[in-house]
Amino acid sequence: METYVRTIKYEKELDRSFTKEILSIPGCEGLTNCIQCGTCSGTCPVSIYMDYPPRRIIAMVREGFKDEVLSSKTIWLCASCYACTVECPQNIKITDIMYALKRIAMRERRYPKGFPIPILAKAFFDIVSNKGRQTESKLVMNVWLKISLLKILKNSLFGLKLLRKGKLHFKEEKIKDRESLKLLLEEVKK
Amino acid sequence: MRENRKYFYYPGCSLKGTSLAYEKSLLAVFKYLGFEAPELPDWNCCGATSYMSIDEMSAFSLAVRNLAIAEKEKRDIVAPCSACYMVLNKAKKYVEEYEGVKDVIFKGLEKIGLKEHFKGDVKVRHPLDIFINEIGIENIKAKIKRKLNGVRVFSYYGCLLVRPFTDFDNPRYPTMLDNLVSATGAETIESALKTKCCGGSLTGTLENVGLRLSYLILKEAKRKGAHLIVTVCPLCQFNLEAYQDRMEKIFHDKLGIPVIFFTQILGVAFEIDGKELGFNHSLIYPDILYQKALV
Numbered sequence: 001m002e003t004y005v006r007t008i009k010y011e012k013e014l015d016r017s018f019t020k021e022i023l024s025i026p027g028c029e030g031l032t033n034c035i036q037c038g039t040c041s042g043t044c045p046v047s048i049y050m051d052y053p054p055r056r057i058i059a060m061v062r063e064g065f066k067d068e069v070l071s072s073k074t075i076w077l078c079a080s081c082y083a084c085t086v087e088c089p090q091n092i093k094i095t096d097i098m099y100a101l102k103r104i105a106m107r108e109r110r111y112p113k114g115f116p117i118p119i120l121a122k123a124f125f126d127i128v129s130n131k132g133r134q135t136e137s138k139l140v141m142n143v144w145l146k147i148s149l150l151k152i153l154k155n156s157l158f159g160l161k162l163l164r165k166g167k168l169h170f171k172e173e174k175i176k177d178r179e180s181l182k183l184l185l186e187e188v189k190k
Numbered sequence: 191m192r193e194n195r196k197y198f199y200y201p202g203c204s205l206k207g208t209s210l211a212y213e214k215s216l217l218a219v220f221k222y223l224g225f226e227a228p229e230l231p232d233w234n235c236c237g238a239t240s241y242m243s244i245d246e247m248s249a250f251s252l253a254v255r256n257l258a259i260a261e262k263e264k265r266d267i268v269a270p271c272s273a274c275y276m277v278l279n280k281a282k283k284y285v286e287e288y289e290g291v292k293d294v295i296f297k298g299l300e301k302i303g304l305k306e307h308f309k310g311d312v313k314v315r316h317p318l319d320i321f322i323n324e325i326g327i328e329n330i331k332a333k334i335k336r337k338l339n340g341v342r343v344f345s346y347y348g349c350l351l352v353r354p355f356t357d358f359d360n361p362r363y364p365t366m367l368d369n370l371v372s373a374t375g376a377e378t379i380e381s382a383l384k385t386k387c388c389g390g391s392l393t394g395t396l397e398n399v400g401l402r403l404s405y406l407i408l409k410e411a412k413r414k415g416a417h418l419i420v421t422v423c424p425l426c427q428f429n430l431e432a433y434q435d436r437m438e439k440i441f442h443d444k445l446g447i448p449v450i451f452f453t454q455i456l457g458v459a460f461e462i463d464g465k466e467l468g469f470n471h472s473l474i475y476p477d478i479l480y481q482k483a484l485v
Contacts, residue, residue: 025246026246026284026287026288026290026291027284027288045386045387045403046387046392046399046403049396049399077392077396077399079349079387079389079390079391079392079403080239080349080350080390081349081350081353081387081390082276082349082350082353082354083349083353083385083387085353085354086353086354086361086362093354095354099242099243099246100246102242102243103242103243103244103245103246106243106244116395116396117391117392117395117396118243120240120391120394120395121240121241121243121244122244124238124240124241125240125241125244125245128234128235128237128241128252129248132234132235133203133206133234133235134203134207134235134238135203135207136203136204136207136208137207140394143394143395158432161432161473162208162432165470165471165472165473166210166470166471167207167208167209167210167428167432167471167473168207168208169207173203173206173207175232175233175234176232177232180302180303181234181255183301183302184251184255184298184299184301184302185248185251185252185298187297187298187301188247188248188250188251188294188295188297188298189245189247189248190297
């Protein structure tokens with residue numbers, strides 16, 4: 001027998017506390033001013049790849065579609081180019097809302113499995129938190145090791161090309177006062 | 191406005207890595223113009239776009255540590271990387287505008303002895319802004335030794351220099367880079383794609399998405415007959431130059447378009463030695479700039 005899946009949600013299945021949380025984040029307070037004009041989706045250079053374009057994401061956040069929003073690829077595809085934020089006639093900081101959604105998805109480990117963008121973000125975060133600076137070669141290796149060894153092989157010639165031109169080096173970059181950086185990061189996380 | 195502004199140069203991670211050519215050419219041009227900007231002491235990474243995806247307050251605190259170190263010495267910051275420029279300005283703005291952010295960040299600064307040095311007076315400026323509004327285009331023109339007449343340039347702004355925090359150009363239709371490039375005698379092409387995203391870090395993570403965005407920019411440059419692309423951002427430069435052979439295969443198009451930093455083209459016009467301008471790091475060498483016919 002065929003099973004039928006309901007494709008719309010009942011009010012009680014929505015998570016209004018999710019909407020409230022987003023509204024309380026600095027930069028996200030404009031959310032409720034959205035007029036659904038679609039300027040954001042129109043200006044977005046990657047909306048053609050998204051499962052939900054920005055206009056729909058905004059509408060879904062406002063109504064509390066937490067699961068759909070947090071597991072969407074959209075929030076990770078956002079390249080943070082700020083075109084939507086500049087063009088939005090309601091001055092909604094859409095890019096900042098996307099960042100807030102990324103952070104909640106990271107916190108709740110809801111991002112799509114094996115998706116490289118959250119892996120890059122985490123690897124970047126870890127290196128900078130420890131060393132204070134980024135070493136590009138190390139970052140790339142850390143990310144590729146987590147995604148696939150094949151990628152390292154596939155890109156080895158590319159890496160050599162960069163190495164030969166002095167665009168890639170393996171010297172680790174770090175700041176001197178790592179102690180105070182650690183104190184600072186601990187203090188603001190409290 | 192503070193009298194006699196002094197500056198620190200904030201390199202950011204890229205200018206010490208993939209974009210050494212940007213650092214070399216920027217410092218060479220600054221030296222030639224007599225503009226002083228020593229490196230910010232013990233600067234740390236601005237956090238870029240990734241840090242903001244993990245933790246907001248940590249991201250702001252990273253950026254503000256740099257601002258506070260500069261303010262302690264009563265100097266402003268020159269940030270050549272568009273991402274650093276945006277992130278540092280964003281942190282400053284959020285500390286100013288949101289009490290909740292300010293309280294947390296100041297608590298952190300207090301812990302490391304930087305709170306009393308930070309009032310938020312420090313300015314974060316891009317070298318393009320410095321060239322146009324501090325040094326002045328007439329002064330730059332007066333120092334040009336080699337006119338680049340006949341060179342057609344696509345001046346590409348990318349995203350984060352003009353969006354969302356620029357205070358010196360129009361975010362929808364910027365012209366400052368075109369003005370500066372024109373000062374060398376080169377001709378700039380008009381394009382609606384001059385502020386279109388190059389793909390940013392997507393080129394490294396979702397290659398098919400990132401490469402298509404970069405390709406659009408290159409195709410536009412080719413279609414409009416540009417000899418080269420001039421950029422203001424390390425990531426734009428890298429995406430547009432380093433992946434061209436891949437794009438040629440994927441999109442069946444012949445590219446080979448040099449993509450250089452705006453400080454490099456200025457340096458050529460000032461007749462600074464090519465090695466000092468970092469052209470030894472170029473994957474696609476901009477021969478056109480050195481053709482005898484130009485002289």
